[in-house]
Amino acid sequence: MPQDAPVIEAHHLTRYYGAQAVVQDVSFTLQAGETLVLLGPSGCGKTTLLRMLNRLIEPDAGTVTINGQDVRQQQPEQLRRGIGYVIQQVGLLPHYTVAENVAVVPQLLGHPAAQVAARTEELLRRLHLPPERYGRQYPHQLSGGQQQRVGLARALAADPPIILLDEPFGALDPITRASIRREFRELPELRRKTVVLVTHDVTEAFELADRILLLNAGQTQQLGTPHELLFRPANDFVRQFFEAERLGLQLRTLRLADVLTDELSSSQSNSINHYQSDTNTLPPSATIQAALELLSQPSATHGPPAPEPMVWVSAPGNRPDLAPRPLTYASLMTAFGRAVQQLSTV
Ligand SMILES: Nc1ncnc2c1ncn2[C@@H]1O[C@H](COP(=O)(O)OP(=O)(O)OP(=O)(O)O)[C@@H](O)[C@H]1O
Numbered sequence: 519m520p521q522d523a524p525v526i527e528a529h530h531l532t533r534y535y536g537a538q539a540v541v542q543d544v545s546f547t548l549q550a551g552e553t554l555v556l557l558g559p560s561g562c563g564k565t566t567l568l569r570m571l572n573r574l575i576e577p578d579a580g581t582v583t584i585n586g587q588d589v590r591q592q593q594p595e596q597l598r599r600g601i602g603y604v605i606q607q608v609g610l611l612p613h614y615t616v617a618e619n620v621a622v623v624p625q626l627l628g629h630p631a632a633q634v635a636a637r638t639e640e641l642l643r644r645l646h647l648p649p650e651r652y653g654r655q656y657p658h659q660l661s662g663g664q665q666q667r668v669g670l671a672r673a674l675a676a677d678p679p680i681i682l683l684d685e686p687f688g689a690l691d692p693i694t695r696a697s698i699r700r701e702f703r704e705l706p707e708l709r710r711k712t713v714v715l716v717t718h719d720v721t722e723a724f725e726l727a728d729r730i731l732l733l734n735a736g737q738t739q740q741l742g743t744p745h746e747l748l749f750r751p752a753n754d755f756v757r758q759f760f761e762a763e764r765l766g767l768q769l770r771t772l773r774l775a776d777v778l779t780d781e782l783s784s785s786q787s788n789s790i791n792h793y794q795s796d797t798n799t800l801p802p803s804a805t806i807q808a809a810l811e812l813l814s815q816p817s818a819t820h821g822p823p824a825p826e827p828m829v830w831v832s833a834p835g836n837r838p839d840l841a842p843r844p845l846t847y848a849s850l851m852t853a854f855g856r857a858v859q860q861l862s863t864v
Pocket residue numbers: 535540558559560561562563564565566567718
């Protein structure tokens with residue numbers, strides 16, 4: 519969970535190319551552990567905004583402070599060693615092995631050799647590149663997805679508190695992309711880090727973001743949680759930007775606890791007699807999408823109290839006295855439709 523002191527503060531950032539303001543008066547504040555996704559159509563200024571955070575581009579107006587210090591007071595090289603940076607083109611050093619590529623920044627920072635070696639091994643293993651197999655290979659011997667994993671390992675190697683990512687999964691096919699994204703999201707160390715990620719992929723933004731900054735023509739259209747952008751769009755641009763994927767985004771954003779409000783707080787349940795196993799049980803914090811996926815598994819229960827596929831929702835943490843509830847497609851979709859209608863009309 520985010521702590522109080524801001525890690526990154528962007529104040530009124532503006533950048534021109536010629537007469538065109540490609541980033542215009544953009545501000546945001548990020549706390550430790552938060553992930554901000556910069557989202558918007560091609561050319562809207564996402565990369566320019568990201569690169570102003572680590573001084574790869576200097577703003578024409580506005581300031582960036584990191585841990586309370588103006589980045590202009592720091593040498594750009596020094597600043598960048600404390601900030602992990604991952605780009606779509608990966609940018610691995612072709613004449614360095616995989617292990618050497620991962621070790622570059624910790625070595626520059628003077629970390630002890632044994633510590634660097636141990637950290638490199640650990641990261642390669644965690645990103646599904648066993649070091650005994652891949653450590654001595656060269657980048658050209660790896661697939662695009664594997665190179666992208668090395669790029670991530672390299673950005674994480676010195677354990678920087680801040681990571682900036684520019685379309686990090688952009689060059690990959692959709693299946694590899696989804697699986698690396700899942701690995702990325704589940705990396706335990708990312709929970710402590712402050713992450714800013716550029717994408718134009720709406721699903722990716724909703725999967726990874728704590729908050730989204732939606733840009734158009736260099737200007738902030740809305741800064742908020744995925745839930746806020748979806749159900750409280752600030753203007754027509756925001757509403758239309760999500761239109762084509764609205765249903766999928768609602769399924770990924772709403773949680774069982776959001777749609778089963780009455781069911782989960784009611785003490786009237788006789789389902790406990792039928793409750794069989796926890797392999798088909800979801801917590802109330804699971805998304806509707808996760809519940810639909812579990813319902814479609816062959817392992818979904820068929821039996822009392824319902825003859826059709828059925829999963830269970832465990833009681834909320836504050837009501838351990840309640841029994842798990844059965845959930846079928848029909849009951850889930852009814853609750854989901856009711857919740858969407860309520861959220862859309864408030
Ligand atoms: N070095 C440059 N010189 C002139 N114009 C530039 C330069 N870099 C970027 N631009 C322009 O600034 C605008 C914003 O570019 P930027 O790369 O930040 O957009 P983006 O949202 O990241 O786009 P994409 O999603 O296509 O990568 C674009 O119109 C681009 O043409």
